[in-house]
Each structure stands twice: as structure tokens, then as C-alpha cells.
Amino acid sequence: MTDAKGIIFAYSASPDLGDLVKQRTAASLPFAGRYRMIDFSLSSMMNAGIYDVGVIMQRDYQSLLDHLGSGKAWDMDRKSHGLRILPPFGLPEFHHGNYSGTIEALSAVITYIEESRQNYVVLMLGSLCANVDLTAALKQHIASGVEITAICTEKNISSQHYKYVCGEDGLISEIRYSGDAEGLTAMECYIVNKKFLVDMVRNAMVMNQFRFHKEALDGFFKKGGKMGVYMHEGYVSFIRTIDEYYNANKDLLKPENRRTLFPKDRPVKTKNNEITSTLYGEGADCRNSLIADNCWINGSVENSIIFPGVTVSAGAKIKNSILMRACSVEEGVELNCVIADKNVQFSEDVTLVGSDRLPIVVPKGTVI
């Protein structure tokens, strides 16, 4: 049995995702034609034999709870020590706004972590889009003897991300708070010795330091602490803005990205409720698109991502767009650079054109 517990952070508010997170968290955002963002962290854990996983959530978590269910899709529906939902707990010392940072979120569940049977904890963001080989990362972490290992990528993600400076000893001794700085990009995914994590959280809380990177880790490095590094190979993106969401979906039209995000030996699991395949009609004309099950396609679809249950009528033209579950596109509709949330209905001959830099988001259930 893997000697690690998983903690997934699914509480962040992500205001830059706009209408897409109006009724959900970034972790439950539909992605890549059939998944939710959190499937990637859950599946990374599952594929490393980590079934004892706590998901920290704080608000707008109804869609997330619906998606997680008992955790069956990830084999986490265990008699004991399986998936554990960690909503806010009504202790007066936690104010009722958002958690001020990762440390505060962890401190809210610190007993749960402390009482776990395992010696290691894997920390991951529920909105991270990467299939991380945690088996290999854990093995390296345990062998290295360090207290904490950061999972990093060579890929530059955005200027908002942290970078780590790695010394000649192969260990990280400095954090930089700009994605434009030199260094390895942090995926905000860590493997930590449990005791070290518990002490770190308790000590930081005493000093009112709620933030993991800017306060707790910074203090650790200043005291001469060193952190291990595990390099993640393969696709990675963060979903914090509409732009990032749009581009990450479109990244998956490239075979190389699909290959590393969905490797055969580390499958990404999700709540599976599609009962039937997609039917193409005589008017179908599809190119360079990802199309989920249970759709009915009778129009033209190009460079797009189509979720289950979408119908595209004859003569409709869809380009560079993302259509979530059960959208319906009637005859003569033209869409370009549109992100349509679930159950959007485009009536006959509607034309909606966004731009590559600024896709139009159509909120859930809209009838146009």
C-alpha cells in the first residue's frame, strides 16, 4: 500500500474564469470534452495507489460534490480511508470569507492530516491539468531523504507563476515570485513528509502566515532549508483564466498533448455516464476536433471541443469553439471562438463570433 495521503485544494475562487465558475469551482469545470479539472489530480493519485484523499472545498461546491459522489470512479469508495470531502468546518477562529491561503486551508484540516496512517502527503491543486507520475515522484522523494519535494516543469506557464532556483546539488534553495524569472516552473504540487507539513502549518498559523509559497516556504528557504525537485514530463497547464481554459482545451487537439495527458498506463478516470456513441448524419463535416459520446452531428465542426449530448443540425458551422454538455445548435447557426456552458441553445441562423484572444462565454442554460 502506498505510504501517502492525498490532499486536493478545490476551494480557490478563480474570479478570472468569470461566468464559467459562477455556479462551480475551477476544480469542477468541464474540460476536454468529458472531464472535470479535478479528474487529473484524482487520477494521478489513483494511478499511484493513493486512495486516501481529502478534497478541501469552501464554496460553490455543489457541482463538485455531484461529480465526486462516493469516489467510485477513482476507486476511492473505500470502507475506510477513501475519498474524504472536507467542506469548511464551523469553528469560530476561521473567518467566513475565503481561506487566505493554502496554509489556512490546511490548518482547517490539520487533525485529519495528522491522524492519517501514512508518512507522506501529496498536495495538489484541483485545477491543475497534468497527469503526474506520482509513483515515480514518491519513490524519488522517499529515496532522497528531503522533507519536501516540488513537482516542476520546464514549461513556462504564465507570468503569475512561481519559479524555483535549483542549485548544483540538485536541490531548490530559492523561490521567485514571477513566472518570467529564470528557473523551474512550480506546478504547486508537493510531496511532503507528514510531520514536517504539520509542523510547518502549525508554526505558520501561530505567526498569522496563511500563505504557503510567499510566507511558509519563503521562511523555510531563509532558514537554509532545501527542497527536492521532481521534473514532470508531458503536458501541463493551469486553468485560472478564460484564456487559459480556452487554450488548454485547444492544446488537446494536438496528438502529442493528448498522448502525455492520457497515457494508456495512467488513465484519467471520470464519472462515467455516457450510455451511447455519437451519431454522424449525412450533413456532417468534421475536422480537427474532439467529440465526446452521445452527440448527434449533422453540420460542420472544425477545431472544436464537443461535450456529450450536443446536437449540431444540418448547415450549422462551428469553428474554434467549446460546446459543453447538451448544447443544441440549430440549422444555419455559425459559431466562431465561442465557449458555451452546459445546456446552451443556439436558435436557427444565430451568428456568434468571438476572437481567438477573447472568446465569447455563453453562460449555462442560455437560449440565444
Added chain:
Amino acid sequence: MKKKCIAMLLAGGQGSRLYALTQQVAKPSVPFGGKYRIIDFPLSNCANSGIDTVGVLTQYKPMKLNSYIGNGQPWDLDTSTGGAYILPPYLGAGEKGSWFRGTANAIYQNINFIDEYDPENVLILSGDHIYKMDYADMLKEHLEKDAACTIAVLQVSMEEATRFGIMNLGENGYVCEFEEKPKQPKSDLASMGIYIFNWEKLRRYLIDDENDPNSSNDFGKNIIPAMLNAGEKLWPYRFKGYWRDVGTITSLWDANMDLLTPETLSLYDSSWPISSRNDTVPPHYVGENAEIIYSIVTEGCDIDGRIENSVLSSAVTVEKGANVLYSVLMPGVTVKAGATVQYAIVGENTVISENAVVGNPPDGSENWGVATCGPEICIKEGARIPAGAMVYTGEEEF
């Protein structure tokens, strides 16, 4: 716990007429219609009809079927008082080994299983039919008519009637005579091989039948006639709707093609879902060179060729310049660049190499038929598989 009705599903069929497809698996586990296997239809019908206990009788090559059915979870049959149970033939102390000798013997051998649930009625199903049917409605009629046995019947043409077991009805509407494949049919009501029996009565007839050394231990040949002779009430339940026996290559191909016109058999109807066990794989990818019309495509596929009038199961790859026309491709099939598959059924994980041609369009000749490639084989580069051929040993023959 006493049950009103449990189901016994006969899934031991070898499917010898599907030979290339059933060398390694039993007929009920042959893939069908993109996401399904044949057995998904009776299992889903049970779940949708509120029957939560299903005994699945297996014998021929059961391994794949066993792991496919598991605890019945995909069909919501994994309830605390019900479930899907695999029932292989077994031996009592000192008995000689034997397979089920007939459909009735298969149930006889599992009397203990059925008694465990103490059901009022037992529904007998076979695992090789494609149809959607509400068994609860049939049970209702069975109880209303106070029948010892209710037999689902389908109206067929008089010509077809010669190929079926035919029910002749008396004036009161009950069955008065059963004729197996009559040369001169007196009625057009064909038995669908779906029965609901009063368990107390069936139990007695099964024991009597087992004690008759001349019996072939078959429901149609022995049990039903015995009940008629004894004057039991047998009621015909008239089924209207789509029903296909998919025991031959042609009928299996036809039934797959029927799915391309959802008016014939809609699987998009959420009030009567047909469920299946599937791996979670990404949506299918349609490449720059793909042309797909009038076809069914399932998740996990990677399509860069031309697909017309075909049914593709999950994780099928069709490379650039390949053509798939009027064909059924089962899970994991690869069609390489420049190859053509037409009027064919291709088994799981088989590879059709570059520029090979499998099958031919109908040419009007009597010998024409759908070509079949078995599972897990490789059709070599440039090979020609003629219409009606059945290939299962791999490339060395061609």
C-alpha cells in the same frame, strides 16, 4: 428475502455461426453497436424493469463474460438484496462433469440458487437478442392471466414463421399448441425465447423433465409441451417493437446497421437506457483528413480517414487515406493508411494493414456475403479478403 420475480439469463451459447468472432468468447459478450456487448440488452432491460436479481448461466468460454458482468454495477444491479450472479456448471460430490444438457437442464442445475430467493416467478432470458422490453409489463399480464407460463411472442410473416417456434392460440386467447419450425404454420406468433414461469410449477416440471431419460431438457421442445399436455394455462405476451436474434454474421451486421437509423432502434432514449461497462477514455478525435458521414463513432477513436455507413466501437484507429464503408469495427481495431474495409465485421484489436482490402460491395451473386475478420489478428499489407470470407487465424492464410 422473498422476491416477486428473478431473472435467469442463458448466456452459455457458443455462437457457432459467428465462429470467427466467438472462438475465444461466448456470443453474449460479442461487441455490438459501438458501446455495447449483446448481453447489455437483457441486463439493462432487467434493471429498467425493476428486476434486481439476475443469474447469468455461463459455460462456453466464460472468462470475458465473467469479468464483464462483475457485480452488475454498470447496470445498477449491485443492490444489497439483489445482484448479477455468474452461475457456471458445477459438480456435486461424486458427480460426473457435464455441461448444461439443454436450456431446461441449465435452470434445473440451479434450482438451489433460485430457491435461495424463494421467488414467485422466474423470468427466463437468452443472451443473444437485441431488443428493449419492459418485463414488468409482461409480469403484470402473467399475473392478470393467472398463467403458469407466459411466453413473449412476436408477430412474423407466414414465410418467416417456418423458422421459429410458433404458438397456436385457442379461442380463449391462451396457447393451445406449440410447434417448433412448422412446415405449414397455423399462426404467425413466434416465440421470442422469453418466458415467465410460476416458480413452484416450473420447479416441478423441471424435476419431472430431468427424470425423463428421453428428454432433451429444452424449454421449447420439452417443458412447454409438457405443460400444455397437463392443461396448464400458457399465455402469449405480444411484444411490439424492435427485436433481432443476432446469431449469424448477416443478422449481426444488419442489426448494427439498423442503429444508423435511430427510428428503428433508438439508444438515445434516456427513459430506457441500455448500459454497458466501458473504460474511461478521452472523446474521439477527428483529424484534418477525416470524412465521417452517416456513422456511429465511439469515444477513444482516432479517425483520419473516410467513414461511411459504419459502426465504430471505442478506441478504433482509422488512418489517413483509409476507407471504412458499411462495416462494423469492434473495439481497438486499426485500419492502416490506404486500406479499405467494406461490408465487413472486424473483431476486437485486429489490424488491417496498409492497402489491404477487406470485403466487397454486393454484386448480386448468391455467394456474396459480409466479410468477417476475427479478433486479435493482423491482415497483412495489400491482402484481399473476399466477400463472405471468415478469417480468424491471421495473415498466414492470405
